[in-house]
Amino acid sequence: MPLIIAIDGPAASGKGTIARALAAHFGFHHLDTGLLYRATGAKGGDPVLAAQTLTASDLTRPGLRSAQAGQAASRIAAIPAVRAALVDFQRRFAGQEPGAVLDGRDIGTVICPDAAVKLYVTASDRTRAARRAAELGADADTMLKELRERDRRDRERATAPLRPASDAVILDTTDLTISDAIAVAIAQVNRVLT
Ligand SMILES: Nc1ncnc2c1ncn2[C@@H]1O[C@H](COP(=O)(O)OP(=O)(O)OP(=O)(O)O)[C@@H](O)[C@H]1O
Numbered sequence: 001m002p003l004i005i006a007i008d009g010p011a012a013s014g015k016g017t018i019a020r021a022l023a024a025h026f027g028f029h030h031l032d033t034g035l036l037y038r039a040t041g042a043k044g045g046d047p048v049l050a051a052q053t054l055t056a057s058d059l060t061r062p063g064l065r066s067a068q069a070g071q072a073a074s075r076i077a078a079i080p081a082v083r084a085a086l087v088d089f090q091r092r093f094a095g096q097e098p099g100a101v102l103d104g105r106d107i108g109t110v111i112c113p114d115a116a117v118k119l120y121v122t123a124s125d126r127t128r129a130a131r132r133a134a135e136l137g138a139d140a141d142t143m144l145k146e147l148r149e150r151d152r153r154d155r156e157r158a159t160a161p162l163r164p165a166s167d168a169v170i171l172d173t174t175d176l177t178i179s180d181a182i183a184v185a186i187a188q189v190n191r192v193l194t
């Protein structure tokens, strides 16, 4: 049985950083599920058709990490048929041996409700905005507005809203360095493995 690690949380909380580090540490596969929504939003046209026909090359389109691509992703992510079109791919990915780490918004609640480890990674919105501003070379106040708007949309949508699974461990990275946050996450997985 593959071991599944589900990592959810709001924008720029450090999910991807932790997910990549866990996958490298344990030799697991990693899927940034946000990229599926970013690529779907960036394709344009009918978003349901875009999700149904998503290809590997769509995931390498330039500009997918931009704030605009994040906003477009969160709009199309509220459409139930878009989400439904992406479920099978994510579940198949999660089923790979020896294990997989998936990060997103609904991994522990909808995609992999039986995941062995569930982390909900968060941080204060100002901290997240400052980190994202530094990453993109953007203004922190603009990023704060963008993150708040996206988080609100993600939390308030009717289908698969952003929320911690009832059995998720909350990992607040506001006052943690990247290496401290990774160490806490590794310890959490080791608790399940031993
Ligand atoms: N504990 C931390 N301390 C300082 N910076 C961090 C920390 N964790 C992550 N970062 C930085 O914050 C930024 C956002 O992190 P990351 O991309 O991992 O977040 P995310 O939750 O995956 O974002 P998104 O929701 O957009 O996919 C990156 O530049 C990353 O290097």
Ligand SMILES: Nc1ccn([C@@H]2O[C@H](COP(=O)(O)O)[C@@H](O)[C@H]2O)c(=O)n1
Residues within 6 Å of the ligand: 011, 012, 033, 034, 035, 037, 038, 070, 073, 074, 075, 077, 103, 104, 105, 106, 107, 150, 154
């Ligand atoms: N499992 C997921 C992952 C992402 N989304 C939506 O995509 C947007 C972009 O995600 P990032 O992780 O790259 O920031 C995000 O704001 C969500 O709207 C999702 O719904 N479910």
